[in-house]
Amino acid sequence: MPRPIPNRGRGAKARGIEESNEPVESVVEILDCAAQCFMEMGFQGTSIDDVARRLGATKGRIYYYYSSKANLFFDVHREGMDRLMKAVKAAMKSNHCGTGKLLAMVEAHALTMMQNIAYESVVVQGVQMHRLGATTPEQRRILDELMAVRKQFEELFVDVLRQGQEDGNLAIRDLSLCAKGILGAVNWMAVWYRPRADDSAEVQKKMAREIAYQQVYGLLRDVSDQVEAYPECRR
Amino acid sequence: MPRPIPNRGRGAKARGIEESNEPVESVVEILDCAAQCFMEMGFQGTSIDDVARRLGATKGRIYYYYSSKANLFFDVHREGMDRLMKAVKAAMKSNHCGTGKLLAMVEAHALTMMQNIAYESVVVQGVQMHRLGATTPEQRRILDELMAVRKQFEELFVDVLRQGQEDGNLAIRDLSLCAKGILGAVNWMAVWYRPRADDSAEVQKKMAREIAYQQVYGLLRDVSDQVEAYPECRR
């Protein structure tokens, strides 16, 4: 993405401040406001003027950094995807055992969704948008690139699922379908979850853990009891 | 919704054909095309001309039956919701035992999603749209009404979950969160599922059943083995 590195006057560059890959404060503000707007009104329902208004600025500021509304959206998406990736990869590297690793990953995914609901709801919109017809070839290219990362993300889960399957712990017929079920349950949080005033980090973590447990272990209190009571339900 | 009952000339009414609540063929065609367009391009990304083009007609035909794009969307939503309701309520009345009833409901939900993917993707969009700002008060009213039905739908699942909880079969802390997880996994199908040429009714049913099993029973092959191997994972 052609994102200029902003300076102040001619000073910064002249003073030899090297170009950093970290987006500057001004761009971060734009991304935050854009994420919020896209979450609240959707990509198509948000005008650049809406984002500018939330910034307390005008279009000029946004178009100085982004050549189009789509590219702005894509950058928000990229940031949201990065945060998801980092959280889940960190959970993967935990020393949990097979099933525990999966649990940790799903929990991390869910928690990241809640902690970055604006960015992650843009990610979810992006996934849906992929099915829609992206207008220009340029936009389609970027979207494909983003979806490649998204696929990598899903593959993290599929890999762990496969490993559990091979270890004999998990009963899974269709790995992809299974992953879509789990990821769907978590992604759906982008639709219904909005932080409440009393949502402390602990509350969020508990919710994330509960979702994770449910997706991995299901709803049964005690399966050995269950299979007696409902033998026809066992596969 | 002010939907005129179309006739041919002055004949139908004069001939004493009583007004039916069943939408006429022409309206069904409009609904089908609209559902398809909304699925492929989203509500905001679809113009009335797009729908008309797919119909092989012009705007006039659509605006003769619908006073606005939003009302057309809402009618598609209503139809999709009706189909979901019918399927899940039928599954509820099955003579399955507690857990079996839940299984049947989730399976019916998933199957209906696949069999009516265009309409159901509109339903999913509507749920998301509810968070967005609906423009006019009239539209907000209709949307609220639709979401009330949607809530009833979710309550069907919550009720069965509660019953399972009281019977001691299901280990659920937060009924609402649990339902959102299950429904999220199924709703997410609207994003990724598109019928394939080789998707027979049997294949669809197998997929629906697999999703349902996963959501109810989780992924473990054998929990008694599991809790030994991973005692820290048990709650």
Next chain:
DNA sequence: TTTACAACATACTGAGTAGTATTTTATTGT
């Protein structure tokens, strides 16, 4: 065959908005 109307098609308007072209302001090096 005439009339009345349903069921459209056609032509138009106005509002919103993505993107651009131009101008302004603040800052810094000289």
Next chain:
DNA sequence: ACAATAAAATACTACTCAGTATGTTGTAAA
């Protein structure tokens, strides 16, 4: 003080598109 430039604001254009106003046609009752 002044020149140069980053970081915007302002002003403008072109275009889409929801909704409307009006015209057209086929059909059926009289």
